[in-house]
Amino acid sequence: MKQYETMEALRSACLNCRACGLCEGRTHVVFGVGDPTADILFVGEGPGAQEDLQGIPFVGRAGQLLDLYLKAFEIERDRVYIANIVKCRPPKNRDPRPEEETACMPWLERQIELIEPRVIVCLGRIAAMKLIKPDFRIMKEHGLWFERNGIPITATLHPAALLRDPSKKPLTFEDFKSIRSHPALAGRL
Numbered sequence: 359m360k361q362y363e364t365m366e367a368l369r370s371a372c373l374n375c376r377a378c379g380l381c382e383g384r385t386h387v388v389f390g391v392g393d394p395t396a397d398i399l400f401v402g403e404g405p406g407a408q409e410d411l412q413g414i415p416f417v418g419r420a421g422q423l424l425d426l427y428l429k430a431f432e433i434e435r436d437r438v439y440i441a442n443i444v445k446c447r448p449p450k451n452r453d454p455r456p457e458e459e460t461a462c463m464p465w466l467e468r469q470i471e472l473i474e475p476r477v478i479v480c481l482g483r484i485a486a487m488k489l490i491k492p493d494f495r496i497m498k499e500h501g502l503w504f505e506r507n508g509i510p511i512t513a514t515l516h517p518a519a520l521l522r523d524p525s526k527k528p529l530t531f532e533d534f535k536s537i538r539s540h541p542a543l544a545g546r547l
């Protein structure tokens with residue numbers, strides 16, 4: 359992936375990717391959106407129905423909830439970067455398979471190299487298990503800080519999980535407080 363020296367070059371290549379079976383069912387590759395020099399990188403699981411139709415991550419119901427959190431913490435969506443572990447929609451929104459995650463990771467790894475974010479925020483357990491550690495326990499370990507290749511990384515609950523169980527919303531609120539006040543973001547955003 360090193361040959362792709364800009365996000366736009368990487369995007370163009372990714373839009374033609376057929377490295378795993380998820381390419382068969384997609385309408386659009388959902389590469390990622392935002393500022394290619396962002397301080398914060400959010401990483402979800404994979405596109406849902408709306409995302410697949412529009413080619414943009416987090417634009418469906420879960421995305422609208424994410425937008426509310428961003429607004430509440432005065433984080434502009436245009437100034438962060440938002441991506442997913444897999445960039446094509448799994449059928450019926452099933453979990454991505456290990457081989458699909460593995461096939462797709464080089465795109466995300468290169469996105470991280472190009473962005474050089476100050477912090478990474480995993481949205482949900484799938485991203486946390488892939489980016490933090492395989493045995494990550496989302497209910498036990500959300501809001502804690504880890505490090506990935508020198509970059510501070512944390513996870514919060516997936517907004518879709520908050521839609522299923524709104525009583526968990528205060529947990530994500532606390533996680534966002536911790537994100538917003540991370541020393542690496544002091545005086546930024």
Ligand code: URA
Nearest residue numbers: 402403404405415416
């Ligand atoms: N859920 C995700 O994990 N990613 C999206 O882009 C949308 C919903």
Ligand code: SF4
Nearest residue numbers: 375378381446461462
């Ligand atoms: Fe390629 Fe990722 Fe789409 Fe699979 S999910 S086809 S690896 S872009």
